[in-house]
Amino acid sequence: MMATDIERLLAFDRQHLWHPYASMTQPPPANLVASALGTRIRLQDGTELIDAVSSWWCMVHGHNPPAVIAAIQEQAAQFAQVMFAGFTHRPAIELAEALLAVCPPSLNRVFYADTGSIAVECALKMAAQYQVAKGRPKRCRMATIRGGYHGDTTGAMAVSEPAGMHEIFHGIMVQHLFAPQPHCEFDQPWRDDDFAPMAELLRKHRDELAAVIVEPIFQGGNAMRFYHPEYLRQLRELCSELDILLILDEIATGFGRTGKFFAQEHAGIVPDIMCVSKALTGGTIALSAVLCSGEVADGISSGTPGQFMHGPTYMASPLACAAGCAALRLFKSYDWAANVRAMDVQLRRELAPCRELANVKAVRVLGATGVLELAKLPSYERVQEVVMATGVWIRPFDHWLYTMPPFITTPAEISRITAAMRMAAE
């Protein structure tokens, strides 16, 4: 592409396209992408960047895995889309079969949606409708922990950190119940008082509560922090005792990111409802799924009106389901768990020295995620400078500079990533 074409496109973009979490009058710089393959994104001007954030945590197998792209193409040649009401299709069925093979056996009912936020909306509605069906309509509130992130739609925002990025929308959100953020970090000793505030909250409000929703182990978008598995074990136990449903949002943690296939495995617990998305299609195309137990599905179906009242237009998109089948098969084609273990070791080793930097408040690593918590945010300009100088695509948000690389990233590439993070943190 000619330099003048690139300029024209970027000028139009600046004028008319709203980017995520961005100003329209002072848009942050945007790089024009030409192609992406494996760990690399190539820009129109020829620059090649290592994608250290897996394009928002999705591309676990790298960009454009050939088998996934072929599956999308093959499906597109048959039919790209068909309504899921009154029809079903092989990609949706086969993906559900593949999901059931990797999910806890009790989660064997699958509701497809199109994005992570919508999966969360569906999970919350399932919990609420389950309680109505059980003759407990007053149980319509949710409980969660501070520091959570569950998406950008109104229902999902209402169970996310209230003082976070969604604070301005306080007025349009349902008021749910928040326990403090767990104190004990993943690899610290457990202290029993850590769960006490949540226990108190649940016991006090049990008659109003439909469900508890949390991100298991790794609080992403609003905290970038790993908490202790014992918290989840006690949460599971108390939810069962009080007959409150437990929803686990595995949208970021699912499919290997924390070292286990699902983060709940660190605690050895199983929720009643679970949301997956992001890496479900290898990050190639939007898709999410909500899995629930027979108890939840049968409860809803035996109540009034008996149907679960949700149905996105692009529910069970055949293209996305075909991509999902191929992406799940890819986990069997290489030792992703060994790669993630090796990344954990290397990220710890190479990020630990950043603790000495004046601007670094904390360093955290678990599985294929490494986080520097900063005192002072780097500017867009500074980050862009580092990106161009190092050839590593990093993208801080709030005061976190982090990497969540594809599982196929090589040790040499990880070293380039940690060097870039250090440079941006300085």
Ligand SMILES: *Cc1c(COP(=O)(O)O)cnc(C)c1O
């Ligand atoms: C990204 C994310 C979501 C929202 O997913 P979208 O596809 O962006 O709507 C929800 N929950 C968690 C834990 C996430 O990381």
